[in-house]
Amino acid sequence: MINQKYKKMLSSRSVIRELSEYATARAAEIGRENVFDFTLGNPSVPVPEDYTDAVMDLHRTQEPVALHGYSPSLGIEYVRESVAASLKKRFGIPYEAKHIFMTSGAAGALAHAIRAVTEPGDEVLVFAPYFSEYIPYINDTGAVIHIVEADTGHFQIRFDALEAAMNERVNAVLINSPNNPSGVVYSEETLKKLSDFLREKEQEYGHDIFLISDEPYREIVFDGLSVPYPSRFYSNTLSCYSFSKSLSLPGERIGYVAVNPEATDADILAIMFGQISRGIGHNCPASSVQRAVERVLDETADLSVYETNRNLLYDCLTAAGLSVEKPGGTFYMFPKVIGDDAVLFCKKAMEHDLIFVPSDGFGVKGHFRIAYCVDTDMIRRAIPVIEEFLKNY
């Protein structure tokens, strides 16, 4: 008599994971250098040396019982203070430690943020294209996911589609900029318009609508631009962050939720997250990782390789005539396929050992995702293969 809902989930395996496993098996067969695996969003550059030094120093110098002791369920106090100070300095929002809740990566952050501001049955708006894991993340909270149709031109927001989707049961809107899978960064104009729209709806419905902003790619931006920080535009914002991509630490599972100090109930939300943790068995990121990350809060891995890779691929694809919205950040690109069948297109690409992810799982048809967090050398070797594939398609 095991749980039937979770048992059923077993048959709906992740397409990305299946493709990635295929790529790995294929590499074992014909050699790693002959397979061009663009499936996984796994950082390809090392963590900064300062992080490794911090880990070594902590383990060498700190008293073990204190170093490995229980973290308070909201996170280690001085770590929360440092995160608040860093965000305050950077974005001019007067965060204090009480607004910061340390989490097991962005997944942990979203699990708390969504539960805190919705009741079962409430709707959460999500814009296509979206990270496919949002579906289980949201479904399991008891809230209902409601997809807003994509702006397949520039991957900003289609406000007519947003207006059509919005209704009184919506208590949270989830955005992800820089975006997985499109690589697009929401412009200031988009964020201003979204904020105005949400404030208007809050007024109309007489209840809060929280903006849950998933920002694991905040640090990976190109062309010297910086990402407009959503919380500056809308006070009911919960910023969900992960150090997975910026510090190349995905396995260490560390991130946070930052509650805008002007948000409704801003002073109790982090404490509520702590209560939510008890129910979902979350219980903080590892204490040694919290302490080590605190020492390198304002650093990143050397992220420049992702821009190099973007440029190479973008030039290759556009020269071959594909329609591609140029990514402003992340390590993803989301070109249009030739024809309209993304699954068929990606299947044909596989015959050339080019492993792409069709767009259907991201809630959009007719595109494919390239994850270019790979060695630049691999991109250079892939380019002639891509050119050949596209020429004959």
Add this chain to the structure above:
Amino acid sequence: MINQKYKKMLSSRSVIRELSEYATARAAEIGRENVFDFTLGNPSVPVPEDYTDAVMDLHRTQEPVALHGYSPSLGIEYVRESVAASLKKRFGIPYEAKHIFMTSGAAGALAHAIRAVTEPGDEVLVFAPYFSEYIPYINDTGAVIHIVEADTGHFQIRFDALEAAMNERVNAVLINSPNNPSGVVYSEETLKKLSDFLREKEQEYGHDIFLISDEPYREIVFDGLSVPYPSRFYSNTLSCYSFSKSLSLPGERIGYVAVNPEATDADILAIMFGQISRGIGHNCPASSVQRAVERVLDETADLSVYETNRNLLYDCLTAAGLSVEKPGGTFYMFPKVIGDDAVLFCKKAMEHDLIFVPSDGFGVKGHFRIAYCVDTDMIRRAIPVIEEFLKNY
């Protein structure tokens, strides 16, 4: 419009945490050496040096992208293999990697185990006295907690009370041996009788009843005894473990669920746990911690201090005439109070700066919990104060 269930939980703060905060504040006032804080189950002995060496070595020698890369959601494969091999060797149960699911401590383990084998509305039986966090752990899964009255004599199982509580809606039974708060270890006789009873009820009801065995204190046993391993007695057992206490690593949040290979659906339960993780935002313990713990799987911190402390306290309390069931393990003791009001007793003890936890939060009246994971020196200094307090009570 924040979530009202979690908002309400804010007013029901943890008694243990409040007492611990009082002790800390009081120590700041009158000096740390004058406050006898027996509230928290925080290990007081250092992690084995081999663990620290493992962390240093991993960070010095491993390629950072691999070391800090995403762990598969079920845990790193070779870590799961090592855990399975260690358990197999120790307990003679033919575990394989597929039966092991790495978790963020025992809290994470229970969150998955309970969700996997219950549907919302099903009952989970829990024996008093119980770790008070079981209430939020179980409530949030959607299952209903059903308390079985305590055997306040020896803190084994009252089978008449179990028979009275058992019914068709029970799909899981949660045990915790060695037990927090009583320190008692379930005897082989108790486990045999429990297993026979559950098998009989499975037959009668025509459905599985899973035994969820919470075992963070498995390694802390006294008098050279060993803890009977529940999974050896009952095949539908999910063993939930944490390295927090045995390796003194509570802040690092690492543990596992081990599915008995003979359990119903044994081959798919770990994969189901992976699906559950997506919904609750769990996503594995930190990858570097998984790798470091794997290197010291069969070690423990020097746990002998807890036995020394138990002996000193047990002798002191029994000599003063208190009724105490002698703990077979853990670092807790659960004596009867004088009179029958545990809250009043603990309040009076506080006047002597002896900070104990009254039993009411553990589902039993008239007892108090002493957590003796403290310096032996503190116990020695506390003994005359305890004697004085009890003499005048």
